[in-house]
Amino acid sequence: MQPFTLEAGPLLLDQPVAADVDAIARYCQDPVFERFMTLPWPYERKDAEFFVNEYVPGGWSRGDEVTWAIREGGEFLGVVGLRETNSMIGFWLGAEHRGHGYMPLAVSAVVDWVFTSRWLESIRWEAVVGNTASLAVARRAGFRYTGVEPAIVVRRDRSRPDSWQAVLHAADDRTPKPGWPGT
Template sequence: MSPFPLPTERLMLDQPTDADVDTIAGFCTDPVFERFMVTPWPYEREHAVGFVDEYVPAGWAQDTEWTWAIRAHDSAPLLGVLSVRKAGGMVGYWLGAPHRGHGILPEALGAVIDAVFARTELDRVRWECTVGNLASMRVAQKCGFRFTGEHTGRIPARDGSPILAWNGELLRTDDRTPKPGWPDGVEA
């Protein structure tokens, strides 16, 4: 699969480049990443180089994972990253700390969901996060995912051990309005 850009009203989702390496490395040192993400820890510049130069291109070339840089517009600095693993339709996303709380991820994730349903035969998109990651949960809820419970995650911890995860799914036939049934304290 060749990478393709996804424009939205305010954003451009395109490919991470070597120019993004230092930004990625800086964002991924946020303690939130240690607590809630499975990215390497401590995160170092070499991890960002491998992500941009090897991991992302391999996912596209093998048509196993589509990954985009989230930007405010063409060639703008990187705000975050969003990807979908095609086997099972699992989405993953993050934003750099200065860009959180501005509605960026729901807008970007909506575009990715549209692309998945337009370009694949997948009947659902899945989401999971480490229990307690309220920010990730709010994004999924805003995008119309249905909460499917707290289970062992499909993606293991850095050390390979299981993670207790919140899970959700959005069916191809679902509308994108927030659904009831989320844990207390989480509102779209």
């Protein structure tokens, strides 16, 4: 699959590039990432270089994982991606970009593309219990909460911590559903 861009309101979703490496390395050193993400820890510049130069292009070329940089006015804000093998969406923003409504826009653009292109018929989401920011994005995007299960995506220590799980099917409406933790 060839990389392509998506638009989401003021956001442009495109390929992470070499110019993003320093921002990626800086953002991924946030302690929140250690707690909730499967990224290497401690995260170093070489990890960001691998991500941009090998991981992302490899997923696109194999056609099994698509990853976009999220940008506003050319500034790198974060990442959103989707794995075909487990239909799992994942996303993150740099700390200073959280809370501005960027991620729901980016996730909606990816979901729209997935279902319009018929790449997948459903998308799964999971987050380690306690990741309320990720939960808020999934809820707002219209995912239906399905409960707590061991994580599908293995953590860096090979564990599968309890994770909130949700699903969104192509035929589902995108309004927030009841039944989410804390609602």
